[in-house]
Amino acid sequence: MRLLVTGAAGMLGHKVVAAAFAHEVTAADLAQCDLTDAEATAAYVEQVAPEAIVNCAAYTNVDAAEEHEDVALRVNADAAGNLARAGAAVGARIVHLSTDYVFDGSGSRPWVESDRPSPLGAYGRTKLAGERQVAVATPNHAIVRTAWLFGVGGPNFVDTMLRLAADRDEVAVVTDQTGCPTWTGHLAPALVALAGTDQVGVFHAGGDGQCTWNDLASETFSRAGVACHATPTTSAAFRRPAPRPAWSVLGTEREPGIHLPPWPEGLQGHLDDLKESA
Ligand SMILES: NC(=O)c1ccc[n+]([C@@H]2O[C@H](COP(=O)([O-])OP(=O)(O)OC[C@H]3O[C@@H](n4cnc5c(N)ncnc54)[C@H](OP(=O)(O)O)[C@@H]3O)[C@@H](O)[C@H]2O)c1
Numbered sequence: 001m002r003l004l005v006t007g008a009a010g011m012l013g014h015k016v017v018a019a020a021f022a023h024e025v026t027a028a029d030l031a032q033c034d035l036t037d038a039e040a041t042a043a044y045v046e047q048v049a050p051e052a053i054v055n056c057a058a059y060t061n062v063d064a065a066e067e068h069e070d071v072a073l074r075v076n077a078d079a080a081g082n083l084a085r086a087g088a089a090v091g092a093r094i095v096h097l098s099t100d101y102v103f104d105g106s107g108s109r110p111w112v113e114s115d116r117p118s119p120l121g122a123y124g125r126t127k128l129a130g131e132r133q134v135a136v137a138t139p140n141h142a143i144v145r146t147a148w149l150f151g152v153g154g155p156n157f158v159d160t161m162l163r164l165a166a167d168r169d170e171v172a173v174v175t176d177q178t179g180c181p182t183w184t185g186h187l188a189p190a191l192v193a194l195a196g197t198d199q200v201g202v203f204h205a206g207g208d209g210q211c212t213w214n215d216l217a218s219e220t221f222s223r224a225g226v227a228c229h230a231t232p233t234t235s236a237a238f239r240r241p242a243p244r245p246a247w248s249v250l251g252t253e254r255e256p257g258i259h260l261p262p263w264p265e266g267l268q269g270h271l272d273d274l275k276e277s278a
Helices: 011-019 038-048 062-067 069-089 122-137 157-165 184-195 213-224 263-277
Strands: 002-006 024-028 052-055 093-099 141-146 170-174 201-204 229-233
Touching (some): 011 184, 062 122, 069 122, 093 184, 141 184, 184 263, 213 229
Parallel strands (some): 002 024, 002 052, 093 141, 141 201
C-alpha cells in the first residue's frame, strides 16, 4: 500500500510511520506541507499519489485552544478537510484521528460511536468540526477517536509524572476523571491495518480497561520503580484553562471494531521504549 502519514513528526505520527514498515510510506509534517494551505495540500497529495492517508496532524494543545480557537480550527478542521478532499481527488481513503474530547464526559458507560458528541471546550469543538469536514469531503473515511494517548516523542501524562517524580516524593493527581490510557505503540499498527481495509465511518480505539489519572500515575510509579506517591485531588482543586471530561472511557459497538490490548500493557510498552531510547 502507498501510504501518506501526515503529522509524522508528532507523538502518534512517528509511531504510525514505524508501524507501516511493510508499506511504501511517505512521512509528512509541516516542513513538507502546511495542510492549512488547500492548494499546497492538493498539489502535495497529487504528487505523492497515496492509496491511503493516516492523518495525525493536529493542534493538540488543549488549554491554548481555549484562547486560540481560530488557529486550532484551521488545523483541526480546515486542514483535515483540505487533506480529505485532496485524498479523494486521487482516490485515496483517509484515516483521520479524533478524540474523546468530542464528548462532554457526563456518562457512566463507555462512549460508543453512535453517542451524540457534545464537546466541553474549544479543542473538542475544533476536532468535531474536523470529523465533519472529513466526512463531507469523502465517503471513504475512517474517523478514529482515541483518548489519553502516551508514547515516545511528545508531551504526555506518563512522561510528566516521571519528570515530577524525579524531585518530589508525592504528586497530587485527580481521582475524578476516568478514561482509557492508550499507548501509541498499540494504536499505530491498528491504524495502519485500518488504512488497508475498506471499512468506513467512526471508530473508537482506546486501551482496554479504564482508570483514573491518579491510578495511571500510581501504576507508572510502581512499574518504573519510582519512590513517589500519587495523592488524591479533584478537578475543582486543580483548575486548568480548558475543562476536562470526567468520564472519557471509549467503547465500541462496531463489528469488527478496533480492540487494543489492556492499558497496563501499553504503559509497560512505553516504559520499555523509554528505557531503550535513554
Ligand atoms: N495526545 C493525546 O492525548 C490525544 C488524545 C486523543 C486524540 N489525539 C489525537 O491524536 C492525533 C495525534 O496526536 P499527537 O498527540 O500525536 O499530536 P502531536 O504530537 O501534537 O503531533 C501533531 C503533528 O501535527 C503537526 N502539524 C500541526 N499543524 C500542522 C499543519 N498545519 N500542517 C501539517 N502538520 C501540522 C505538528 O507539527 P508542529 O509540532 O510543528 O506544530 C505535529 O508534528 C491528533 O489528531 C490528536 O487530536 C491525541
